[in-house]
Every structure is written in C-alpha cells, then in structure tokens.
Amino acid sequence: MIALRLIALVIVIFLSGWLGLKMAVPPGYASPLWPPAGLALAAMMLWGRKLWPAILIGSMANEFLAGYLANANFTPAVLISFCLISLGSTLQACVGHWLSATLIGTGVPKLDNARQTLLFFILTGPLSCLIAASVGVSSIIAVDLLPKSQVASAWLNWWVGDSLGVLIICPLVFCVFAHPREIWRARRIQVALPLLATILALALVFIQVYQAEKIRIQMIFDNQADKIDRLLIEYGNNVIDNALTIKALYRASNQVTRHQFGLFTQAILQQHPEIQALEWLPRVRHDQLSHFESTVQAEGYPHFKVVEQTIDGSLQAVENRAEYFPITFIEPMKGNEKVFGFDSLTNPISRESKLLAQKYDKPSLSNALFLMQRTDASIAVLLSIPVYTHLQSSSTQQLTGFISAVILTANLVET
Numbered sequence: 001m002i003a004l005r006l007i008a009l010v011i012v013i014f015l016s017g018w019l020g021l022k023m024a025v026p027p028g029y030a031s032p033l034w035p036p037a038g039l040a041l042a043a044m045m046l047w048g049r050k051l052w053p054a055i056l057i058g059s060m061a062n063e064f065l066a067g068y069l070a071n072a073n074f075t076p077a078v079l080i081s082f083c084l085i086s087l088g089s090t091l092q093a094c095v096g097h098w099l100s101a102t103l104i105g106t107g108v109p110k111l112d113n114a115r116q117t118l119l120f121f122i123l124t125g126p127l128s129c130l131i132a133a134s135v136g137v138s139s140i141i142a143v144d145l146l147p148k149s150q151v152a153s154a155w156l157n158w159w160v161g162d163s164l165g166v167l168i169i170c171p172l173v174f175c176v177f178a179h180p181r182e183i184w185r186a187r188r189i190q191v192a193l194p195l196l197a198t199i200l201a202l203a204l205v206f207i208q209v210y211q212a213e214k215i216r217i218q219m220i221f222d223n224q225a226d227k228i229d230r231l232l233i234e235y236g237n238n239v240i241d242n243a244l245t246i247k248a249l250y251r252a253s254n255q256v257t258r259h260q261f262g263l264f265t266q267a268i269l270q271q272h273p274e275i276q277a278l279e280w281l282p283r284v285r286h287d288q289l290s291h292f293e294s295t296v297q298a299e300g301y302p303h304f305k306v307v308e309q310t311i312d313g314s315l316q317a318v319e320n321r322a323e324y325f326p327i328t329f330i331e332p333m334k335g336n337e338k339v340f341g342f343d344s345l346t347n348p349i350s351r352e353s354k355l356l357a358q359k360y361d362k363p364s365l366s367n368a369l370f371l372m373q374r375t376d377a378s379i380a381v382l383l384s385i386p387v388y389t390h391l392q393s394s395s396t397q398q399l400t401g402f403i404s405a406v407i408l409t410a411n412l413v414e415t
Contacts, residue, residue, distance in 0.1 A: 006054040009043050013058025014065070016169075020161070021066055023206050033202055034161035036062060037132065038169025040093040041124055045100065045108050045170075046177050055093050059086035072145070081139040088135025092162070096128035108178040111171075125166040126159075133159035164202075168195050228413075235412060239275065239405060240363050240383065242268045246278065246403045247385050256280075258299060261329040269331060274411035276371065276380060277336045280329035281344050282401035286322055296328065301340075308346040309372065318343050325354070325402060338373040344404065350382055354402055357384045371406065380408050 016035035024031045040055040063082035072078055100109065104120055111117045137155045140146045146154055175192045178184045249256060249264060265278045284292045289306060296304045306326040307315040315338075318324060324343045330336050345351045353366035366382040383405040388397035 002050065005043075005047060006051060009039075009051055009054035010058045010061070013039055013055065014061045017058070017062030018065060020165075021062070021069060023203070023210075024066070031161045032157065032164070032206060033168070033199070034158075034165040035169050037089070037092065037129065037162040037165035038167075039165075039173065040089065041096045041128075041166055042170045042173035042177075044093050044097045046173070049094060049097060052090055052094060056086055056090045059089040062086075075143075077143040078145070081143045081145070084139040085132075085136045088132045088139075091135070092128050092131040095131060096124040096166070099123040099128060108174055110183060112183075121167055124170070125163045129159055129162040129166060132162050168198060171195055232412065235272075235274075235415065239272055239407060240385075242272070243278070243363065243383055243385050243403050243405045246280075247387050258329055262331050265331040272415075274408050274415050276374075276378075276406040276408050277339075278331050279327045279344075279404040279406070280401060281325040281404055282328055283399055284324045284326060286320060286324075289318075289324065292326075296341075304341050306341050306343055308343050313372075315342070318346070327404075336373050339371075342372070344382075344402070350384070353382055354384045354386075357386045357402070358399060361386055361388070368409070378408055378410065380406050382406055 013036045016039055020031040020034045020036065023033060036058065040058075043051050044055070060082060063085055067074060067078065067082065100120060100123055101107075103123060104116060109116055109120050111120060133155050136158055137146065137151060140154070141148075141151060171187075171191050172195055175184050175188045246261075246264060246268075249260075261280060268278060269275055282292075284306070293304060293306060306318050306324055308318045310316055325345050327339050327342050327344060330340055333340070345354060347369070349366050349369045353364045357364035363383055363385045366384070368379045368381060370377060371380050385403040387400045387403060389400050
C-alpha cells in the first residue's frame with residue numbers, strides 16, 4: 001500500500017509540475033501557481049512523513065523537465081542545483097507538516113474556526129514556503145543561470161507560486177481524502193468549488209497577461225529589428241558609396257599607384273571595421289601575364305605570382321586562360337597576404353558576383369563565402385564594382401578591372 005502511494009505521489013507531483021511549468025514566466029524558473037507544493041504538503045499530512053522520498057523524486061523529475069524545456073546543459077553544476085532545489089521542496093513540505101503538527105495538532109486540522117484556519121495557512125503557506133524559494137533561487141544563482149537583476153523577482157515569483165499552491169491545492173485534496181469524511185465531504189461545495197473557480201480565474205488572468213506581455217515583447221523586438229534593418233541598409237550603402245569613390249579615383253586616373261591606393265583606402269578602413277580588405281583587381285590578358293608579374297615583382301614583391309586555388313586548398317600558378325583578375329592592390333596587406341595575387345574569378349562565388357556586376361555595370365554583392373586568409377571560419381561577402389575606361393577610338397567602354405570590398409557580415413551586424 002505504501003509503495004503504491006509512493007509511486008502515485010511521484011506521478012501526481014510530476015504531472016502537476018508539468019501543468020505548473022505551462023504557466024512559468026520568464027526566465028522560466030518559477031510558476032505563479034505551483035501545485036506540487038500543495039500536493040506534497042497535503043500528502044504528508046494525510047499519510048505521514050514516510051512519503052518524503054516520493055516528494056524528493058517527484059521534485060527531481062520536475063527539475064529535469066524544467067531543464068529540458070529550457071534547453072539547459074545538464075552539467076554537473078546544474079545537476080547539483082537540481083538536487084538542492086528538490087531537497088528544498090522536500091524540506092519545505094516537512095517543515096510545513098511539523099509546524100502544523102506542533103502548533104495546531106497532528107493529522108489534518110479540521111479548520112472549523114477562524115484562528116485555526118488562519119494559523120494553518122500562515123504556517124504552511126507563506127512561512128514554510130520561504131524555504132523552497134530561498135534554496136531554489138540560491139542554487140540557480142550558484143550555477144549562473146539567473147542574472148542578478150532578476151533575483152528579487154524570481155524569488156518573489158517562486159514564493160508566491162508555492163504559497164498559492166499550498167493555499168489552493170491543500171484544501172482541495174483534503175475535501176477528497178481527509179477524515180472525518182462527513183466534515184470534508186460537506187465542504188466540497190462551499191470550499192472546493194470556490195477554489196476550483198479561483199484556479200480557473202488565475203489561469204484566465206495568466207493567459208491574458210501572458211498574451212499581453214507576448215505582444216509587448218514582440219512589438220519591442222519588431223521596433224528593434226526595424227532599427228537594425230535600417231542601420232544595416234545605411235551602413236551597407238555607406239560601404240558601397242566609399243567603394244564607389246575608389247572607382248571614381250580610377251576613372252579619373254588610370255595610373256593609380258599602390259601608395260596612392262593605400263592612402264585613399266586608409267580612411268575608409270578606419271571608419272568601417274567590418275571591411276576585411278579593399279582590393280584592386282586589374283584585368284590582365286594572357287599575353288600580358290608575364291610582364292604584369294615582373295612589374296609587381298619590381299615593386300618589392302620578388303615572389304609575386306598570379307595564383308589559383310586547387311581542390312585541396314593549396315595555391316598554384318594559374319592555368320592558361322584568356323584573361324585574369326588577380327588581387328593586385330590590397331589594404332590592409334597584413335592579414336591578407338595569402339590572397340595577394342589570387343585570381344578572384346577562379347572562385348565560383350566571386351566569379352558569379354563579378355560577372356553580374358560587369359553585365360549591369362553596377363555594384364554586386366556575392367553569396368556568403370569563407371575567406372582563404374582567415375582560419376576562424378568567418379563568413380564574408382564580396383562587394384564587386386566594375387571599372388571601365390572609354391576607348392579613344394570609339395564611344396565604347398572597356399573593362400579595366402574591379403574594385404572589391406571584402407565585408408565580414410558578423411562584424412557588420414555587431415557594429
């Protein structure tokens with residue numbers, strides 16, 4: 001008989017805890033009405049303190065359920081906090097039972113006068129329920145699961161939830177199981193129905209408050225998202241405008257030196273920490289490749305070669321093609337040395353973006369890609385801007401190269 005009661009109590013505490021967690025408010029550690037607190041105390045007063053293992057096991061099951069619903073990492077520290085919280089809930093029921101037995105009388109009090117009723121509910125509700133709230137919040141703080149700014153509200157919510165659980169659930173259980181039956185059976189209409197109505201009213205109020213809070217938070221989120229969206233567009237347009245000034249520099253003079261490129265781009269890089277690199281990629285025909293490499297080598301880069309990436313990720317000299325677009329000027333050079341001389345059109349994502357920019361003569365943004373020069377798997381996008389020059393013999397334009405900005409998307413969002 002005792003074993004069946006233990007098993008039944010574990011199941012009932014777990015199921016009532018699941019219902020209570022449905023009403024848990026953010027950050028999700030406490031419910032405004034916690035039925036297991038009332039069930040644990042009522043069971044102990046009805047059938048004795050020997051049921052404490054069922055209360056402990058049921059409370060532990062509720063903690064694992066709460067951790068699962070909150071997607072918590074079940075680290076040793078978190079598991080220890082679960083044990084402490086469960087011990088606190090069990091101790092709370094034992095203390096409530098002891099206070100009632102000591103100051104009112106053993107067993108279930110009849111609650112047939114105002115003094116006894118008031119004393120019972122003060123001792124077993126607001127007073128004894130200080131234990132679980134204090135132990136529980138302290139345990140959560142110890143494992144850094146609760147910001148310090150939310151400690152007071154979490155403790156108050158926990159204490160109120162347990163107190164209401166005792167004040168509402170205990171009388172309901174007594175009306176069904178307590179002796180003498182004739183007294184408690186007669187109270188089912190006068191006591192049980194109003195308490196059930198109270199639970200229903202609390203649930204309705206909670207649903208309304210929850211929905212209102214959900215709408216409020218969604219409005220705040222939408223406003224912040226719109227603001228971030230506008231900032232991203234503004235910042236992105238700023239990057240494009242700055243890159244277009246580099247294009248204007250090239251259109252004004254076809255003889256931009258490496259030093260001039262560095263000076264011109266320095267201010268842009270200081271204003272935009274999300275830019276990994278600014279690049280100039282001139283168009284080089286196959287018959288110009290050898291002379292082009294020699295020219296760059298003479299600038300102080302004796303090992304310069306136009307390269308492409310192999311399947312295994314290594315770099316090798318480019319194969320024979322009609323034209324190349326190697327990264328010739330790059331700022332800052334530090335941290336980007338690996339891509340110096342890289343033929344950007346050999347990367348499929350970069351090639352798609354540049355061909356699109358060339359087709360429409362407008363800036364084009366690539367799909368996301370991983371950078372060769374970084375080892376942290378940072379995702380970036382390439383802004384490609386075509387540069388044309390007018391042929392003196394005709395009114396047509398000839399593609400000279402591309403201005404490219406390598407933008408780190410995570411840095412852009414963080415900025």
